[in-house]
Amino acid sequence: MRLSRRAKTLVAVAAAVAVIAPVAWFWQASLVPDAYSVADMGRHDHGGHAPGGDASTVPVDELTAPDDREADVRLTLTAAQERVTLASGRDFDGYTLNGSSPGPEIRAVQGQLVEVVLENASVPDGVTLHWHGVDVPGAMDGAAGVTQDAVGVGESFTYRFVADQAGTFWYHSHQVSHEQVLGGLLGPLVITPAAGTGADVDALALAHLYGGRRTVNGRDGEDRVAAEAGDTVRVRVVNTDFGVMPVWVDGAPFRLAAVDGTDLHGPPEIEGKGVEVAAGGRGDLVFVMPESGAVRVNLSASAALLVGEGSVEASAPPDDVLDLLHYGSPAPLGFDPASADREFAFGIGRRPGFLDGKPGFWWTVNGAMAPEVPMFTVAYGDVVRMRITNDSGEAHPMHLHGHHAVVLARDGVAATGSPWWVDSLEVRDGETFEIAFVADNPGIWMDHCHNLPHAAEGLVAHLNYEGVGTPFLIGGPHGNHPE
Amino acid sequence: MRVVYRILAYVIAAEVALQAAFMAYAIAGLYIWVQDGGVLDSAVMESEDIPFDESVGFMLHGINGMMVVPFLALVLLIISFFAKIKGGIRFAVILLLWVALQIFLGLFGHEAAIFGLLHGLVAFAVYGTAFMAGFRAKKPATEPAVGNAPQ
The missing domain is CATH 2.60.40.420 (Cupredoxins -  blue copper proteins)
Known part of the structure; x- marks a missing residue:
């Protein structure tokens, strides 16, 4: 049997609608309102608890x-x-x-x-x-x-x-x-x-790309700080960019004394190895000035802080990178991560779809795209464990506001070194981190990728304390767009 | 509709050539920039402020490949329903599948370089399918007029 011309046209229209309709539906479903509260967005995750019954809400601005x-x-x-x-x-x-x-x-x-x-x-x-x-x-x-x-x-x-x-x-x-x-x-x-700090010289090395070229403390390529032979020098490296930065030292062995503003316990001397500072992260390097009187702290291959007089030739970035999972010696954490009150998963992925109407391949958190991202809910005093997994194809430096979390394990391998407290953690593609923290700072906190364009592309979640609300709106008359 | 189908198919084939050109342009610019002392690292790559003009080629490759080409392939499929071209729908579906595969390979190339290699090869499949779709649409489908159909 052959179809009439009219029937054929109807079939063609039906086929076209079958292709267009789901695309149009996904498009409109992705549109976000001009103003909305983060408290209302996404999926509330109580980490294994029933939602709290605390009706009294304290505004975060109090x-x-x-x-x-x-x-x-x-x-x-x-x-x-x-x-x-x-x-x-x-x-x-x-x-x-x-x-x-x-x-x-x-x-x-x-x-x-x-x-x-x-x-x-x-x-x-x-x-x-x-x-x-x-x-x-x-x-x-x-x-x-x-x-x-x-x-x-x-x-x-x-x-x-x-x-x-x-x-x-x-x-x-x-x-x-x-x-x-x-x-x-x-x-x-x-x-x-x-x-x-016990250091004779306390120097800053804030790295930032302006116009795609790296600067140290706002100076193109290199900055210099004075120090004499025998001085103990503390160099505070700050990575303000969107990608991980390798840091290594020519001219003296060094210790990584602190990560993300927290001192490491018993950090041994390092030689011939580099350390990696995540986007948004910090690393404090401590070394004693050698007799030569010159040390070069390399901030990737394109910038350096020169310490002392004279110059040291830059070496190539070391292949060997310090693994913080096993660096330094253990010390008490001050809480027991094994008796966690709440457990959360922060799974990072990527899939095609629409982000506020814009087509593309966007980041997902626990399988959902923004604004359907998790709102991790905790109560004050909870011990919280979080498992961060990254199957998105790219690395993500994850930054939790208002808290420091300790790294318990990576890819199932337990941390054996100094307590490794982070606020900005580099999570490479394929990696899984177990972290834990104490919910001791009430508020509503962003928990996002510090490769900030990724955050703008939806790689954001929030940590909310029971009984805390926000009077502020994303968008709205003030045009609030945190990412 | 047949003409629209044909033009669209050839445009998609041309888009593939453009995609290759954008990459070659960007990589040439990168080479010159590195020769002049530029340093490419994670932070520079992740920065939205890449310091050589030809890097626009990377951006165009991404936007064109992830938005424009799939959009055109989808439109071609919709047109194919109305265009009455023998095998027209089949070619449009195959093209759309190649495009989808191509996007995934492009993104997986960030994980393992072998996918980048396949991405380069599949580009020829996209090109070939689009070109053939356009070429085959040259002649109208030989279709008996309604009413004269053999019973």
Whole structure:
């Protein structure tokens, strides 16, 4: 039997609808509203518990540092969008804080109260400051649309927190962060112990790519710090970029004294090996200046901090990379990860689909694309375990706000070295990490990839405390877009 | 519709050639940049601010390959339902499958280089299928007029 022309046309139309309809349905289902609360988005995951019955909700912006305490360190940072000129004379369109990028180094002594007034002179999208690695009170985290509104042009916001942790940190905007961090809206933050670090020279090596070229402390290629033979030198490496950075030292053996602002326990001397600093992560290197009086700290193959006088020839990056799983000696964690109250899975994948109407291959968390990402819910005091798996084809430096987590195992191999506390953990494709932390800092916290374009492409989840809510909106009148 | 089908098929074939050209352009730019002292590492690759102009070729390859080509292949399939070309639907379906495979191979190439090798080979399958689809659509399908169909 042959179909009539009309019937054939109908069959063709039906076939076309069969192809177009599912695509159109997926497209419209992916559209997100112009304004929404992170508290309402995604899938609530209670880590094996029933949802808490705590009806009283504290707004996250009420979780502040004590109001009645005088600030010990106080400064104003004025953000601007402008043409930035580096010391080398190279210039580019970017962002400054108090006229420079990176912004000024903030130094505090452990226990001091830090107060920073952020003013926005001319950044049209608005700005915030996130204190990367500092477990600040919930209201002070600087995540636009989550813990505050983006600070518009002519507006200001005051950040106050007690610098409880001694270590190397940095601050950066968390509004349209994949653009603003790339453009230089960032700076270093160092908190030293009251008794000092024991180093004769305490130097910063903040690496950042401006216009695709790596700088150290805002200088193209190389920066130099003075030191004499016999001096103990602590170099605080900060990786503000979106990819992992190999770091190695020519001229002296060194110790990796701290990772992500937390001292390692009993770190032995390293020679002929490199260390890797994850995107957003920090590593403190300690060494004694040799008689030659010159050491070169390589920050990838394109930049270095030169310590002392003279020069040391740069070596090739070592093939051998320090494995932090087995570096240093064990020490008590202060809690028992074996008796976890909540267990979560953070599975990273990738699949085709629409992200807010845009077709592409997008990241997934536990199989779902943004905004259907998990909201991990905890109660104050819980011991939390999280299994991070990456089957997405690319590496992801995972950053949990407001907490430090300890690495328990990688790919089933238990950590045997010093407690390895992280806030920015490089998770390579195919890897599985077991981490644990204590839920001791109430708030709503982002937990995202610090390859910030990946976060903008949906690789974001949140950690929420029972009884804490947010009055802020993603989008909305302030145009909040934390990623 | 037959003409639209034909043009679209040839456009997809041309897109494959463009894809190769974008990559060759970007890689040539990368080579020159490295020769001039540029250093490519993870952070530079992940940065959206790659410091040589020809890197636009990588971006165009990605956008073209992951959005434009699959969109055109999908449109070709829809057109094929109406175009009354003998084997037209079959070729459009095969082309769409090749394109889907090609995208996966392109992304898997970030995990294992062998997929990159296959990505290069499958490009010829996409090209060949698109070209053949266009070529075969040259003549209208020999179809008896309605009413004269043999019973």
